[in-house]
Amino acid sequence: xxxxxxxxxxxxxxxxxxxxxxxxxxATGYPSLFWYVQYPGEGLQLLLKATKADDKGSNxxxxxxxxxxxxxxxxxxxxxxxSDSAVYFCALRAxxxxxxxxxxxxxxxxxxKP
Amino acid sequence: EAGVTQFPSHSVIEKGxxxxxxxxxxxxxxxxxxxxxxxxxxxxxxxHFVKESKQDESGMPNNRFLAERTGGTYSTLKVQxxxxxxxxxxxxxxxxxxxxxxxxxYFGPGTRLLVL
Numbered sequence: 001x002x003x004x005x006x007x008x009x010x011x012x013x014x015x016x017x018x019x020x021x022x023x024x025x026x027a028t029g030y031p032s033l034f035w036y037v038q039y040p041g042e043g044l045q046l047l048l049k050a051t052k053a054d055d056k057g058s059n060x061x062x063x064x065x066x067x068x069x070x071x072x073x074x075x076x077x078x079x080x081x082x083s084d085s086a087v088y089f090c091a092l093r094a095x096x097x098x099x100x101x102x103x104x105x106x107x108x109x110x111x112x113k114p
Numbered sequence: 115e116a117g118v119t120q121f122p123s124h125s126v127i128e129k130g131x132x133x134x135x136x137x138x139x140x141x142x143x144x145x146x147x148x149x150x151x152x153x154x155x156x157x158x159x160x161x162h163f164v165k166e167s168k169q170d171e172s173g174m175p176n177n178r179f180l181a182e183r184t185g186g187t188y189s190t191l192k193v194q195x196x197x198x199x200x201x202x203x204x205x206x207x208x209x210x211x212x213x214x215x216x217x218x219x220y221f222g223p224g225t226r227l228l229v230l
Contacts, residue, residue, distance in 0.1 A: 004156070036221070041223075042223060043117075043118070043120075043205065043221045043222050043223035043224055044157075044205060044207075044221035044224075045221070046218050046219075046220075049218070089156075089157060091157075099162050099169050099170045100145060100147070100162065100209060100217060100219065101147070101159045101162060101170060101173075102147075102149075102157075102159065102207075102219060103159070104149075104156045104157040104158070105156055106154075106155050106156040107151075107154070107156065107157070
C-alpha cells in the first residue's frame with residue numbers, strides 16, 4: 001500500500017543553519033504531496049504542497065520539490081530560526097483515492113537553538 | 115473565519131471507561147476526517163464523512179470506536195470501552211471538496227487522550 005517515510009528525529013540545529021528533512025514515498029500513480037507542521041501546543045498546519053512532478057511548493061522560507069524519479073519530497077530551508085522549532089509531517093494523498101485520505105510519515109521533531 | 119475546533123483538549127480516563135470526542139469543522143466544509151497519532155508514530159487515518167454519511171471508515175481500529183455526524187455539522191468519536199492502546203492524539207480535519215487534487219485539509223488542535 002501507499003506509504004511515506006521521513007528521516008527520524010529529533011533534529012537539533014543552531015539558528016541560521018541549513019535544514020533538510022528527507023521524505024520519500026511509495027504510491028500508485030502521481031499523488032499530491034504535502035508538508036504539515038505542528039508547533040508546540042497547536043494543531044497541524046499546512047506548510048506547503050505540490051500536486052505534480054517537478055512542482056515546487058514554498059512557504060515561509062521553506063521549499064520542497066516533487067521528484068518523481070526519486071519518489072521524494074524533501075523539505076529545505078536555508079536559514080532556520082528558533083520559531084521554526086516544531087514537528088514536521090510529510091504526507092501524500094493518492095490519486096486513486098477520491099476520498100482525500102492523507103497518508104502521513106512518522107513526523108520529524110526539529111529543535112532550533114539560539 | 116473560525117478554524118476546526120475540538121473538545122476536549124485533554125482527557126484522562128481509566129481503562130474500561132467511555133470517552134466522547136467532539137469536532138466542529140469549518141463552516142461549509144462537507145468533508146470531515148478523523149486521524150490518530152499513537153505513541154509519537156505516524157498520524158493514521160480513521161474515517162471520512164461526507165456530510166452525514168460515512169465515506170470511508172477503513173481506518174477504524176475496531177468496534178469499540180463509533181463515529182457520528184448527525185446533520186452533517188459537528189462529529190463525535192466515541193470510544194467504549196477504552197483500552198490502554200487507545201491513548202494518543204486524535205485529530206479532526208475538514209475540507210470543502212475531497213475530490214479536488216491537492217485540496218487542503220484543515221486540522222484542529224487535537225484531543226490528547228490518555229487511558230490509564
